[in-house]
Amino acid sequence: MKRLSNFFSELVRYDAKPFERSKFLARHRTATENLFTSESFEESYRLCCICLDFIWERLHSGHWNQIEFFWREIYSYFSALAAVSLFNAEGNLSECIKLIDYGLIMGIDINCILTRLAQQLHDEIPKSSLLQICDVKTDTDFQQQDSSIPFDKETISIYSDPDCECFLKEIGKELPFKIEGGVNHWPAAEKWSVNYILKQCAHRHVPVEIGSKYSDETWTQEIMPIYKFVQTYFDPKQSTKGYLAQHDFLGQVPLLKEDIVIPDYCFMTPELEGERQKGEVVVNSWFGPAGTVSPLHQDPRRNLLCQVFGRKLLILVPASDSAFVYPASEDPLLLNTSQVDVENVDSDKFPLFGKATQITAILNPGDMVYIPPKCWHYVKSLDPSFSVSFWFD
CATH class of the missing domain: 1.20.1320 (phosphoenolpyruvate carboxylase, domain 3)
Incomplete structure (x- = not known):
């Protein structure tokens, strides 16, 4: 060189x-x-x-x-x-x-x-070295169904390729909705898998969240190579969870960024009121094994959460029901996070949560879910999963 x-x-x-x-x-x-x-x-x-x-x-x-x-x-x-x-x-x-x-x-x-x-x-890096790492397991070895989450059917509104008029009408309702197959046209939808990520990035280092969810006291972070992350935390026998969460991984590896497209919907929204200016579209990646969790929380901007591979369960609570979700007010860093464990709700400690409207959705490969600003959402991976989120105004 x-x-x-x-x-x-x-x-x-x-x-x-x-x-x-x-x-x-x-x-x-x-x-x-x-x-x-x-x-x-x-x-x-x-x-x-x-x-x-x-x-x-x-x-x-x-x-x-x-x-x-x-x-x-x-x-x-x-x-x-x-x-x-x-x-x-x-x-x-x-x-x-x-x-x-x-x-x-x-x-x-x-x-x-x-x-x-x-x-x-x-x-x-010699291809033989990469292949030795990638061939330790196949994607099917990472599969781990999680059936412990209580849900019967999706209650979210579902659309297929909505036009601009339909999209604007729906976001005006301030409720989440799903767009089936919204990213099927991405090259990533066809190419990406756990092994594909390894072959492209095995020795790249990324920040990994370690622990069941970021709101736990034992939660921590470690920077490690992708191959170590996969070999350690994608093993179905591994009880401790590791998650590459809300990281600009595609900005770090532009080769992968070429395989995704910022959805046109991110540019369809009306102008902001007053002198407020629209911010740039923020792109983040979410990559991890089955069972990774983002606890019930809210974000300040509109979000399109897009699924490349694997499935995720979402439980969403509209911003209008914020009075029922018990944000963690004692910790300034967790003000956007609910104290409620939506999988095991303590009704005695959080009696009002039962009044909250809960909208359920299954995010399948190729799907996207629109999440309005301040809409509370809980996300759990049902399989090894790669998602891309787009924050926009």
Whole structure:
């Protein structure tokens, strides 16, 4: 790969403005680039790691939303330079990819350098190594039916390819509804499976939520390679759940993003009142084994939840019934989450929940469900599953 010199050249040309905020890191940027140019790759890598450790502490010095953005930019820069230096020093592909993925997860994709670099490095991994990982199990080995959830039939309104007029009429009701086969035209609907994801991304690192649901005290997160995530948490014998949830995985791996299409419905809504501006469509991925749960919660924007493979059960409560769902008011981070376990409702503790309108839906491969803003929804995977959500205004 010619020592990845093209990526190094792009990094050297990267705008230095973020480094104006830290003279310490600006000096280290110059030093690492000079070391690389003189082919002192091990020293360049070592110095990059010192900078990454320093920035890591700053990134974890408070609430994520309060961290100044320039720290994320600089973290991504040194992640990319560390990977290029390490590749030239040792050729350790897996560790180089890990460095890049940490840069993407904790930082940003500088001029698309990091996503392109990660893909090129992953493409260099011998196919025999990928096949050995992927052939450990087939998709049928991951199947795990979950019949413990009480539901008789779907009560959600169902449509097939609604036109703009029908879609706008339905969203005006502020109730959820399902569009059957709404994403059957995606290349992902035909191509994707657990093994396909492994073959494309086995050594890519992603943040995995560990625990039955994020509202539990024992819940935690860990960044790990996709193959470890699948081998560990997709095993039907594994009692602990692992979930790649609400993560911009497709932005991290543009090769997969090419297989999905932002639904036209995301651009059909009327203009917002007053001077409020519509935000960008936010795309997130949800990938995990059977039994993963998102507890009953609400989101601030419209949502189209689209199913690529596997099935999911949804239980939805309209925003108009919010008085009956008991949000977790004692924890500021869980104000959008209900205290009620919809599978095992404690009627003595939550007596009003029985008054809430519960709408049930089964999200099959190719389907999408429209979820209005502030509509409460509980989601459980019935099979190994990959979903894509689109938040829009």
